[in-house]
Amino acid sequence: MSSTFTIIFGIIAILLPLVVGRLFWKRFDHYFGRGDTVYMDSLEYFLKKIGSTILIAFIILWIGMSLVFNGSAS
Secondary structure: OOHHHHHHHHHHHHHHHHHHHHHHHHHHHHHHOOOOHHHHOOHHHHHHHHHHHHHHHHHHHHHHHHHHHHHOOO
16 A cells, blocks of 8 residues: 555544544433433543543544554555
8 A cells, every 4th residue: 555545544544533432422412311411410421421432432543543554564
């Protein structure tokens, strides 16, 4: 793979987790909020929300970077 494609795919692999993490953060209340505002304002809920968002973004970043650098080894 040429270095131009490596750079382009690397930028995409870095930006994609940010986009997906932001979408997951916004939709987390819809999926796991249970419609309970008291629960949604608790520290436990916030820690679950931030932890799962970071986990999802890191997994996508890991997969993206492994795909980019796996093909550029030649």
